[in-house]
């Protein structure tokens with residue numbers, strides 16, 4: 001099977017440069033801001049894309065997060081694809097133009113820059129997953145950021161309490177430097193008591209899946225997740241999967257996880273939060289390191305899903321025929 005070389009993917013610095021380039025090319029559409037620093041001090045950036053971008057308008061907001069897991073570099077390419085596609089098509093594609101005139105889009109291209117650099121920039125890939133934060137009382141490094149979010153943290157056997165585990169949940173909810181930075185950013189999007197972000201995709205690799213909450217329980221409904229909520233998640237999840245050929249399912253159907261971003265974003269912030277597991281569907285496609293010549297195909301594969309999510313951002317329940 002063909003696998004990638006580190007230079008097939010944007011480095012962390014190249015990613016920030018691409019963001020700066022888009023901002024310079026489209027100053028009325030793109031505005032990036034530093035929302036905090038990683039454990040090792042790297043900037044974590046959030047890129048806003050919208051017409052009249054410098055004004056916080058009363059429009060539904062949509063968030064795309066990428067690279068919680070260090071080795072999942074294709075998700076950073078996905079962020080740069082979305083940035084490039086939305087900016088270059090504004091004023092040309094009527095659907096994208098209408099969406100950027102009526103929504104505000106946020107992209108966090110790399111939630112885990114320390115992990116990305118550690119995995120990619122030592123000469124060969126290291127299959128690293130977690131962040132690079134040390135653990136007191138252990139020589140093992142790193143927290144699995146996608147087990148560190150503050151809803152049902154460590155509740156249900158969906159993570160590990162051992163620092164050496166690849167699914168180590170951290171010493172407490174939001175103990176991960178980068179989890180706290182992104183969670184604070186999301187909480188900061190609450191204006192007059194209302195969370196402006198209505199929908200979210202957290203991009204991962206690999207498996208070609210569309211996943212939705214809850215991850216901590218097999219139950220389809222639960223505290224803070226009604227039958228109508230579940231119907232909306234399933235209807236939209238299915239519609240998104242129809243556009244990219246991924247398999248739609250509640251995330252616990254894959255395996256139980258606790259402390260995931262999706263469960264927190266929904267239960268704590270009321271955001272319709274999905275995970276996309278991108279290409280490949282199995283290790284035979286190159287696993288976490290598919291060759292560079294699939295990047296364009298496998299990022300543009302999600303164009304319609306991104307546009308569809310944006311189209312429902314004013315009322316996700318509409319996807320299930322529930323207007324109320």
Ligand SMILES: NS(=O)(=O)N[C@@H](Cc1ccccc1)C(=O)O
Pocket residue numbers: 069072146204205206211215251252254257260261262275277
């Ligand atoms: N990218 S991955 O291989 O780590 N898989 C993800 C899948 C996942 C994502 C969100 C909720 C449940 C499960 C993970 O965090 O385990």
Ligand SMILES: [Zn+2]
Pocket residue numbers: 068069072204205
């Ligand atoms: Zn992942």
